[in-house]
Every structure is written in C-alpha cells, then in structure tokens.
Amino acid sequence: MKMKLIPLLLTAVMILASCQTLETATSIATTIGEGAGLVSSSQAESLRKTTKAVARSAEEFTPEQEYYVGRSVGAVVLAKYPAYDNGKINQYLNLIGQTLAQASDMPGIFGGYHFLILNSDDINAFATPSGLVFVTRGLLRCCRSEDALAAVLAHEVCHIELRHGMQAIEKARLTEALTTLAAESAKTFGSREVAALTETFGGTITDITKTMIDKGYSRSSEYDADNKAVELLKRVGYDPNGLVDMLVTMKKNLKAGGLDFAKTHPSPENRITEIQKDGFKYMAVKATAARQSRFQQALGNI
Amino acid sequence: MTRVGGIIFVVISSCLFFAAWGPAQAPNKMNIQIMDGQVRSAPSFLGTIVARLTYGDSVDVIKDEGAWKKVALRGGVQGWMHSSALTTKSIILKAGARNVQTSATGGEIALAGKGFSEEVEKKYKSLNRNLDYAWVDRMEKFQVSPEQMQAFLKEGGVTPAKGGVQ
DSSP states (O other): OHHHHHHHHHHHHHHHHHOOOHHHHHHHHHHHHHHTTSSOHHHHHHHHHHHHHHHHHTOOOOHHHHHHHHHHHHHHHHHHSOBOOOHHHHHHHHHHHHHHHHHSSOOOOTTOOEEEEEOOSSOOEEEOTTSEEEEEHHHHTTOOSHHHHHHHHHHHHHHHHTTHHHHTSOHHHHHHHHHHHHHHTTSOOOHHHHHHHHHHHHHHHHHHHIIIIIIOOOHHHHHHHHHHHHHHHHHHTOOTHHHHHHHHHHHHHOOTTOSSHHHHSOOHHHHHHHHGGGSOOOOOOOOOHHHHHHHHHHHTTO | OHHHHHHHHHHHHHHHHHHHHOOSSOTTEEEEOSSSEEEESSSSTTSOEEEEEOTTOEEEEEEEETTEEEEEOTTSOEEEEEGGGEESSEEESSOOHHHHHHHTTOTTEEETTOSSSHHHHHHHHHHOTTSOHHHHHHHTTOOOOHHHHHHHHHHTTOOOOTTTOO
16 A cells, blocks of 8 residues: 555655646546545546536636627627718727727727717617627717717726626526536537537627616616726816716707616716716816817717 | 545645745746737837737736736837736647646636637527627727827827826
8 A cells, every 4th residue: 555655646746846726636636546446436526526616616707708708799789789880980989989998997808999889869888898889879969079979988998897798697607607618618619519608608698788788787887887987088188077968968868768778877867966976076078179170070960 | 545535635735835835837927818919118008019919928027017017028028018918827829638637727727719719609690690790890890009099189189197097
C-alpha cells in the first residue's frame, strides 16, 4: 500500500505545480483515486459534481456570448419594428451615441456600440446586452435639441452598462444556461448538443425580450439609468437638462394605453421628479448655434 | 480509502493555498476580451489610439488609474486600455485536445467560439425565420472613428468635463 501511494503523491506534487483551479485538481485527484480502484465510480462522479456546482455559481457569460445573445435580441426587435433606412440620420445618431458609449464606464464591449432608428410612431427604445441601441422616430420627435437626443441615447447606454438586459434572464434559466455552457464548451459539438444549446439560447432570448419589449424593466432600473445618464452627459459635455426637456415633450406625446413607453416606463413626471431628487435644478438647455443647427438639419423632419 | 481521501484533501487544500498565493498566469498579464481593443495615448476616451489589439491578445499591465490600465504590448509599445476591454481569463481561440480538460473547469479560461456562438445563432436563426438579422449585420458596420468623435464634439461646442473624463 505504501509503495502504491508514492506515485500518487508524486502526481499530487506535479498537480500542485501546475494546478489552475480547484476543480481541475479535484477532477484529476478524483480520477487518480478512481483509477487506483480506491474510490468507486459513483463516489467519483458525485465528488466531481459537488466541486463543479461550487465553481458554477461564480461563472458568468463571456462578452462573446453576450454578443450573440444581443444580436438575436436585436433581430427580435427588428422583427417587431422595421429599420429606418436613412444613412445620414443614422450616422448622426451614431456620432452622438458612440461618443457617449466611449465615455461611459463600459466602453469595452465585444462588438462595439451601434445605433439605429426604427421606423415607427411609437415612443420606444431598446438596448441589447451586446451594445445595439434602437430608437423609434416617435421617440426622436420628443427631442428638441441635440442634448435631449444625447439624453435618450445615454439612458440606453446606461441600461447596457448596468446590465439590465442580462438581469432579465430568469434565475432557473441562468443556472441551466451556465451549466449547459460549461458542460458543452469543452467538446466539439454534435448536432444534439447544438440543438440543446439552441433551446437554452432561445429561452434566454425570450426572457430578455419579454422584459425589454413587453413588461419593461423595474421602475428603479429606469431611475438608475436616468441618474447614470445625467452623469454621463455631464462627463461628455452635454447639458443634462436635455433629459428633462425630452421628458416634458414625451409627456405631451405619449398616448394613454399605448404599448410603448406608456406601458413599459414610469411616467415622465415621475422620472423628472426622481432626476431632481439629488439637488438637480432644471435650467433651460444651453447649446451653441452650431449644435442646434446641425440637430435641426438632421432631425427637423423626423 | 481514508488515505486516498487524505491525499485528495491535501491536493485540494494545497491548490487553494497556491491559488491564493498566485495564479498560474503572471498577475500583471491580462487578455483582450473584445473584438476591437483600443490602446490609447492617455487614460481617457479622448486619448488618441496608438495601437489596436484583437480578441485573445495579451498585454502586461504596468499600472492602474481609475478604470484605466497602462499596458505594455509585445514589441514595447505602451498605452492605456479601459479595464472593460480586459480580463484575467486566458482566452483560447482554438480549442485543442490538450486544453479540453482544463477548459471545462470554467473560471480562469474562456473558450472562444464555443457555447452561445455563431453556430448556435445559425441554428436559432433557421428555426426563427421571421427574425431580421440582415439589419443587425448592417448596423454593426456603423462605425465612428475617434477623430470623427473629436471633430463632432468640437464642431458642436460640446466640451468634456475636466476630471470627468475617465
């Protein structure tokens, strides 16, 4: 028995020299025990499972996986609302939006931030976990200045930064998704594994789009995005009063009973009250003539 | 049985000790976890881009300043990267037989192109033909360069807050 243990100990030392995680070590040590016939295979299996469960709870999606989740969430949004195919105005939106995103606390996102106008009179906007931001023409009509438009885009960027989309994934699904991903990621996929993963993926997309499009995030998530947007606007040099201006116009434009922001967001009045809680005093937006003129040129006829 | 159990315990606890003492990877080495890793001249979104790195590339972190890290690239170039672009996880772009065992262990390793991937998207897309990926692809091509951002801010008299730039 003693002689038998020497190679085991040697292996243990070798593992120690290169071990990367507790789970690897346990897995290898368990295999050794199992191979030597000293741990039964069912014991070995449960030992592996226990360690894995501990490791799993700390796991997160990689930015690359969020990117693929976000692309499909975007594809669902675009199945509901058609894109507004106008290169010039979309470019204007991206100049403002991508600048805000770069100045945010999360400029590093797998595929970058991209902004697109949706051809709809609804007052609506969506931000996918992968950095795709959609704004309807109806919402753009609530903006009377570039600062107001910047406020709309900053609010969406902040939803991404605060990870509200990913948080909409139901807990059971999250566990299922992360477990499937971890179990399958090492293998070369067969069609069965791809089918199983696709089902989990589809469930994830449904969780996010249901919340984002139909139910809306919690009121506190919306207030958090507003407050963070105010900070981001100041950082870049936009006037945060633009957010209040936009909400005042939104209040006039929203139609009761609508399935857009009328349903998914707290009322503009409440949002204004929340923004002004921490000593924020409204003053008329100050913008240069050049800024107002390029805004009118881009969105005057939206 | 108890002896083997003891050995396993020793291996695990020692591994925990070693993990706390220092990861297998040098502590100042980080990897780029996004497609376009911009290295800037200053710790600010206004800093000019001095180099671009891609997914899976690695850098040596020299120092931290808020959310920014001063990094050294292979070849000696230095610059600043935002921490959101970086991870301590090793990113394996092509999984080979050797890393299959360790890759299943999660925490410290990210396997590119696995899990929720292009392959899964393709399958999901084939099952949901009403979804519009064409516009997703189109909008992902909307790019704004740092030079365009600078010029745009200047033209509109938008002046970033002093000290607010991170």
